[in-house]
Amino acid sequence: DAGVIQSPRHEVTEMGQEVTLRCKPISGHDYLFWYRQTMMRGLELLIYFNNNVPIDDSGMPEDRFSAKMPNASFSTLKIQPSEPRDSAVYFCASSLAKGLAGGITGELFFGEGSRLTVL
């Protein structure tokens, strides 16, 4: 398997522009997570999906952020309009649930991340 694939790896955009980050999880995995990593705040969980359904989006910072998972093999994270404070590395990760129903007990497989710079 190719692992979790994210695109683009790097994105530089100007304030106010729309940004779309993409993720292809590992085939067969039923959980998908979006994280944001900055020096100041570390790794923050933004949203996660189970079987393509958003379960918890409480980590999404503002209405400018939205995430979708139209099918089991694709997810997007969109920022519109983007702001300089959105500059960060955004990671997608997938996992296969094990153990308790609804529990996330397996390991996470991360993509290489999308480094976003908003000028």
Place this chain on the structure above:
Amino acid sequence: SQQGEEDPQALSIQEGENATMNCSYKTSINNLQWYRQNSGRGLVHLILIRSNEREKHSGRLRVTLDTSKKSSSLLITASRAADTASYFCATPGLGQFYFGTGTSLTVIP
């Protein structure tokens, strides 16, 4: 919010020495996991220890878990320059998957 806190935040050692980093967490867990992140890369899973285990080994890694103290430690023995990375503990559970703040390890050749 994050559940785990690693200690120390940064650690610098000579090649061949052992490195120990600690993690504290807040709530009951099913298991605890450790991840490594090389600069500019994604996180990679290292080892998982279940709540009913006290110690686990994997190659040069040794993980301990004390559920009464809500803490875990990761020991890397005979460190190598290639071990230079950030290390995170993670606590999965129903509805969440929290990562700690990380320990930045530098191994000097």
